[in-house]
Amino acid sequence: MSSITASVWLVIVAALVAANLPFVNHRWAVVGPVAAPRKPLAGRLAELVVMYFLVGGLALLLERRAGQIAPQGWEFYAITGTLFLTLAFPGFVYRYLVRRHG
Structure with missing residues (x-):
C-alpha cells in the first residue's frame, strides 16, 4: 500500500471517528469536564465544527507532506x-433517535 493511499484511509477513519465523538461522549471538547446534566445539541454541533477543522488540518498536513497542495474553492468545503x-449520522442517531429502556 502506498503512502498516499494510507494517508487517504487515515483521513477517512479520522473523519468517521471525529464526526461521532461529540455524540458519544459527555465531556466538553472530548477531554474536558463532564457536561452536567448533559450537553445541549448546540454544544455538540459546535464541537462537530471544531472536529471538522481538526480533521481538515490533518488532511492538509498529510497533503503537504505528500507534495504540492491542490487549490480548493468553496465547492470543496461544501462537499467535505x-x-x-x-x-x-450514526452518532446522532445513537444519541437522539435510539429509544433507551430503563
Missing part, C-alpha cells in the same frame, strides 16, 4: 462539510 455531517 456535507460528507462530515453524513459521517456524523
Whole structure:
C-alpha cells in the first residue's frame, strides 16, 4: 500500500471517528469536564465544527507532506462539510433517535 493511499484511509477513519465523538461522549471538547446534566445539541454541533477543522488540518498536513497542495474553492468545503455531517449520522442517531429502556 502506498503512502498516499494510507494517508487517504487515515483521513477517512479520522473523519468517521471525529464526526461521532461529540455524540458519544459527555465531556466538553472530548477531554474536558463532564457536561452536567448533559450537553445541549448546540454544544455538540459546535464541537462537530471544531472536529471538522481538526480533521481538515490533518488532511492538509498529510497533503503537504505528500507534495504540492491542490487549490480548493468553496465547492470543496461544501462537499467535505456535507460528507462530515453524513459521517456524523450514526452518532446522532445513537444519541437522539435510539429509544433507551430503563
